[in-house]
Amino acid sequence: MDKKFFCDIMLGKLSKYLRQLGIDTAYSRSIAYPQLIKIALKQNRTILTRKTGFLKINDSISCCFINSNNPYVQIQEVIKHFKIAPDDLKPFSLCLLCNAVLQKIDRNLAEGKIPDYIFNTVDTYSQCPGCLRIYWPGTHYKKMLGYSKSIFNPLRQYNE
DSSP, X not given: OOOOEEEXXXXXXXXXXXXXXXXXXXXXSSOOHHHHHHHHHXXXXXXXXXXXXXXXXXXXXXXXXXXXXXXXHHHHHHHHHTTOOGGGOOTTOBOTTTOOBOEEEOHHHHTTXXXXXXXXXXXXXXXXXXXXXXXXXXXXXXHHHHHHHHTTOTTOOOOO
């Protein structure tokens, strides 16, 4: 998928969930709006925002207002608005913290950097080349994978 986003300060959880789905999503809690606009333009990103006034400030940038306060509904808004299909997703391919593409690593490289129990029970690991965080398919993996498929089910509703 070639669509890239930049979530403003009000959409931190949404940025994490979009990254979980493998959607390139930048986010910073400390960036000012003029800098956010500059980066979004330079990196060809669409800004996702909950700030209604932002839409009036700058019409030279691609921007989408997110209506819901609920992060799960927000994801569905993004998917519907940008016509994202299940095949566009690459779940668990991006770092949840810094948005870098994860790289598979040898199990032995994870030793001593993760809990012993995990090292002794899991064989597959990925690492972020930016922040060096290590990821593995833990107990939450199947639940998160099921959720990533369920967001395309129009019958699934979340309470605001």
